[in-house]
Amino acid sequence: MSDEHGPQGRATMQHVATLAGVSLKTVSRVVNGEPGVSDELAARVRDAVQRLGYRHNLAASNLRRGRRTASIGVLVQDLGNDYCAELLRAVEARARTRGVVVISASLDEEPEREHELVTGLVERRIDGLILMPATDDQGYLMPEVHAGLAVVVVDRAPRGIALDAVVSDNRAGAANAVRHLSSFGHRRIGFLGDDPVIPTASERLVGYREALADLGLPEDAGLVRTAVRSEAEVGAAVREMLALPDPPTALFTARNVLTVGAVRALRDLTVRHAVALVGFDDFPTADLLDPGVTCVKQAVLTEGELAIDLLLSRMDGHQGPVRSEVVPTTLVPRGSGEIRPG
Amino acid sequence: MSDEHGPQGRATMQHVATLAGVSLKTVSRVVNGEPGVSDELAARVRDAVQRLGYRHNLAASNLRRGRRTASIGVLVQDLGNDYCAELLRAVEARARTRGVVVISASLDEEPEREHELVTGLVERRIDGLILMPATDDQGYLMPEVHAGLAVVVVDRAPRGIALDAVVSDNRAGAANAVRHLSSFGHRRIGFLGDDPVIPTASERLVGYREALADLGLPEDAGLVRTAVRSEAEVGAAVREMLALPDPPTALFTARNVLTVGAVRALRDLTVRHAVALVGFDDFPTADLLDPGVTCVKQAVLTEGELAIDLLLSRMDGHQGPVRSEVVPTTLVPRGSGEIRPG
DNA sequence: TTGTAAGCGTTATCAC
């Protein structure tokens, strides 16, 4: 509460020891709650700690102990995205119970950032890493894993290296969306997705195609738009697709941002009750829109919990072979996906 | 890429030096890009670094250098909330340009967690802290600030200590919402807000009351509901309020989660086009709902940038008096706030 | 250009 020391710099154990009139080691014992210190000295030490505003220096402590830093990194594409934010929350909750702090950052699909951030985190000696990769090869992590870094990849399957992973069943989820639309009579279903270099985007496209093939529906190249990145771009894509001579009667959007953009476009075109829509990845107000937006919901909470559990087990020394969890999705019908062709 | 060392433990500079056949100091020079090392030795060192998978240990480096850790903490209420997530993104973007990593966590309005997390971060010797307080007194930060920790408080004014702060103009924003509704003929405007121990909640309530007084409208205790915490609770509150003998013709919800809950309730009651609604704090699909939801929008990006700029300036040694930024809000009319009384 | 010594704040070892 007081200020025995200057406005700059922290008191060290030595300062505390001097003020308390004891040795450095005694302070260390008190601070670490080790037994074998008389009540009187312990009290003197605690008093000095208070007066100096002493705070234990974990960096120095870990350096000497050779212990872990009790910190993990979580690298996702965009902390502003609901999927990523929820994932982080799930990880954080579980990490806190272990006294582990979470260093998080967004990659924005930039491989460069992934490299930079991983380097920064490794130099800070994080104990574990949960990664939603922006690179198309995570082989560069090999030395880190070898040196004892625990790594779990989420949302996208790891490439170029065998790592524990947690992913949604993207193919099955996408295929299910198409089958759902087909069951309501649609035969011309448009696909709007991200750049297929992003594994989830390509998996969802594969699922779309598989379902079309299964259903005996022809694939029309004009109804497939990939590399649609933003809400603005998806609006233009929807407009173009619906202006085709033989337009689709239903749309499947492969990411939540694209779904919202498509809803906006359909509303502007006043066809929101005429063109069916199913989106991959849920979003908070999907049920409040008119019509409600039918979504393929990912079990984000489950994925986050699986990821942190896998990570913690590795951090605890688990040495077994790589584990891969594929988490099923659920289709939530809300109206937009149950519109019949006009 | 190779594994000269075991699956546990990291190579140190000494290992590199031995393998390269040079002194420890030479390795240090190469790793830190200091001049004055012959090309040949530098190459030998780099080769050894590669082979051993050596990574610079920032903790040890900082310990000796007495330098900063190039890390900051960001403690918000809920990383899943759009306001918090956007704030974090803004902070993160700016921090990255300075090589500063961000350790983030959610407090969920629990003072205990704030204390725990701050302690953990201080023990890790973060250079700065951006805090959305869950405590009603941040005086406990005094010794940390004194010891050189840079702190900026966001969203809620600091209490019990003078700190740099960035807050929305909650009173003016709330008052503006009420005036807006009044200008459309409403005289009975319901208030739904959080627990008034939360400063933003009480400020918004004050703004509501001030506007009523200014407009010469009577305040009806039955139209004011505080301590509404969740989406579920707000639904019940809306139902009760609208069941009153003399129900409100308009609602003002003081937080985005409550706004969404109110929209859901109004829809379920099939009065969404009959009862006006203005919400404090914008949310992503507010324009897509039917009617669009009129919101008092906070300049989150601006707030985040101001916060990190204030923090960085303190971290750079700025010693001036405490600065307090009050960021204006904007009312965005979208339909729900322009409904006239029935 | 390269290497040696000491020390950053802490803890482990082993004496007193």
Place this chain on the structure above:
DNA sequence: GTGATAACGCTTACAA
């Protein structure tokens, strides 16, 4: 019980 001393991995002086 308590305290000297060395050491963790690194960088700053200062020599060579």
